[in-house]
Amino acid sequence: MTAGLSAGLSLPDARAICPDLMTEPSDPVREAALLRALWRWADSLSPWIALDAPDGLFLDITGCAHLFGGEQAMAAHTRERLTDMQITSRIGIADTKGAAWALARFGQSDIKIAGAGKTVAALAPLPLEALRLPQKLSSDMRRTGLKRVGQLMEIKRAELARRFGLSLTQSLSSCLGHSPDPVSPKAADPIYAARMTLPDPIGLQADLLGVLERLSISVCKRLAGDAKGARRYYLTVRCVDTGDHVLHIGFARPTHEQRAVLQQFAKPLDELKIEFGADWFRLEAAHVEPIQPFQISLDQHKQAEDDTSKIISTLGNRLGFDRVRQFMPMQSHLPEREFIHVEAMDRREPVSWTAAPRKRPVRLFKRPERLVTLEAGRPPKRFQWRQSVYATQEAKGPERLTAEWWHSDFGSVRDYWQVQTEDGPRLWLMTYPGTTEPDWFIAGRFA
Numbered sequence: 001m002t003a004g005l006s007a008g009l010s011l012p013d014a015r016a017i018c019p020d021l022m023t024e025p026s027d028p029v030r031e032a033a034l035l036r037a038l039w040r041w042a043d044s045l046s047p048w049i050a051l052d053a054p055d056g057l058f059l060d061i062t063g064c065a066h067l068f069g070g071e072q073a074m075a076a077h078t079r080e081r082l083t084d085m086q087i088t089s090r091i092g093i094a095d096t097k098g099a100a101w102a103l104a105r106f107g108q109s110d111i112k113i114a115g116a117g118k119t120v121a122a123l124a125p126l127p128l129e130a131l132r133l134p135q136k137l138s139s140d141m142r143r144t145g146l147k148r149v150g151q152l153m154e155i156k157r158a159e160l161a162r163r164f165g166l167s168l169t170q171s172l173s174s175c176l177g178h179s180p181d182p183v184s185p186k187a188a189d190p191i192y193a194a195r196m197t198l199p200d201p202i203g204l205q206a207d208l209l210g211v212l213e214r215l216s217i218s219v220c221k222r223l224a225g226d227a228k229g230a231r232r233y234y235l236t237v238r239c240v241d242t243g244d245h246v247l248h249i250g251f252a253r254p255t256h257e258q259r260a261v262l263q264q265f266a267k268p269l270d271e272l273k274i275e276f277g278a279d280w281f282r283l284e285a286a287h288v289e290p291i292q293p294f295q296i297s298l299d300q301h302k303q304a305e306d307d308t309s310k311i312i313s314t315l316g317n318r319l320g321f322d323r324v325r326q327f328m329p330m331q332s333h334l335p336e337r338e339f340i341h342v343e344a345m346d347r348r349e350p351v352s353w354t355a356a357p358r359k360r361p362v363r364l365f366k367r368p369e370r371l372v373t374l375e376a377g378r379p380p381k382r383f384q385w386r387q388s389v390y391a392t393q394e395a396k397g398p399e400r401l402t403a404e405w406w407h408s409d410f411g412s413v414r415d416y417w418q419v420q421t422e423d424g425p426r427l428w429l430m431t432y433p434g435t436t437e438p439d440w441f442i443a444g445r446f447a
Contacts, residue, residue, distance in 0.1 A: 003021075031055070045061070058097055059183070089110070090111075090112075096175055098132070098171065098174045102123060102130035102131065119176060123150070125148060128148070128149065132171060133168065140164070152168075192222050192228075193219065195215070197280050198211075203275070208237075208274075209262065212261075212281070216261045220256045224256045228256065229289060231250060232251070232286045232287050233265070233284070234284045238280035239277070247265065249261070252312035254291055256291070267317070325342060331354065332404065335364055337404075369386075370441055370442075371383045372384040379429045390427075393421060396418040397429075398415035412432055414430055415430065416443065429443065430443040
């Protein structure tokens with residue numbers, strides 16, 4: 001780099017060299033998605049492609065280079081295409097995978113090609129890191145005065161193995177082609193999508209649902225055949241006047257049920273404004289996950305879970321999944337910390353939870369409400385709450401709860417009472433013991 005920076009520098013060192021350096025946090029998830037997208041794009045160059053995470057691709061171009069006019073022309077074409085996509089690249093071509101990797105990362109130019117039978121000469125001036133050695137091994141070799149790959153080639157393999165281990169000789173042999181190191185491609189992830197192009201635009205709701213039905217049959221059938229389901233579906237509607245409109249729906253659980261897909265898309269399609277019609281449609285399933293078969297039980301527990309998932313899916317698609325929340329248990333003996341609010345789509349595993357030894361109210365107030373004592377007692381015999389006067393008919397307690405000392409805001413000791421009033425409401429009263437004139441609060445209400 002013109003500023004004197006190189007890969008591997010720490011941020012303070014880089015800023016010391018270039019004070020005006022602009023930085024941005026790494027995003028491994030998006031970078032991995034980009035690499036997989038380039039992996040699919042590289043099918044136009046070679047049918048034999050393998051990932052070299054996090055930032056590389058291996059292509060076996062045997063029998064492909066002549067289609068572009070030779071290796072140099074193929075490399076220039078590839079780099080030009082990547083530059084058009086605003087992606088900086090370095091390309092190495094050699095007889096072996098290891099040599100190509102070394103030339104791409106440590107070669108003197110952005111395109112470095114080692115001709116047939118010239119691998120040794122091409123690797124000789126490269127540093128030891130070009131052999132993909134462990135950092136400790138490279139450091140140990142540098143202490144002995146070895147800095148270039150060419151220096152290793154002048155030493156007998158047996159001596160290298162005895163001094164530095166077999167990993168060095170194996171890496172050197174694979175780079176020089178003395179041991180096999182083929183490109184091992186992996187099949188691309190399947191895409192569950194279907195599209196349809198119509199000769200004439202359509203705009204009626206019934207016609208749109210008919211197109212969606214045909215597309216969903218194709219997508220859901222493939223998902224069901226692979227025992228998979230999708231959490232999100234995207235429908236692209238291309239209008240002749242306003243371009244593409246992307247509609248999306250979500251599910252609390254992965255599904256491949258066509259009826260559910262049609263049901264959730266009914267409202268987005270009804271709200272879509274089409275004036276001159278649409279003639280191109282594409283349905284894609286995203287966030288695909290395996291669906292585990294389950295045994296039908298007599299207690300209908302599984303059916304209840306499915307019904308809950310359907311409710312969450314319907315509410316989420318209409319209100320937004322970030323607005324649909326549910327309770328999850330937490331391990332704590334304090335009432336306000338026995339649960340947390342999470343998004344309904346949150347797939348975290350439930351914690352190990354032990355139920356409280358005594359019954360808890362159905363409604364627990366976020367902040368206990370103060371009451372007015374009209375007739376003293378423990379708990380009060382008569383009190384006023386929310387502009388109503390109540391008389392205690394029966395009381396159970398106290399249940400003393402101490403604070404959690406490992407929290408900074410551990411609070412104070414509290415006593416709780418279950419109070420049945422004469423007028424009907426069953427309340428959960430709370431007070432702080434040890435005070436001369438204790439204040440009483442309503443902490444919750446039982447069913």
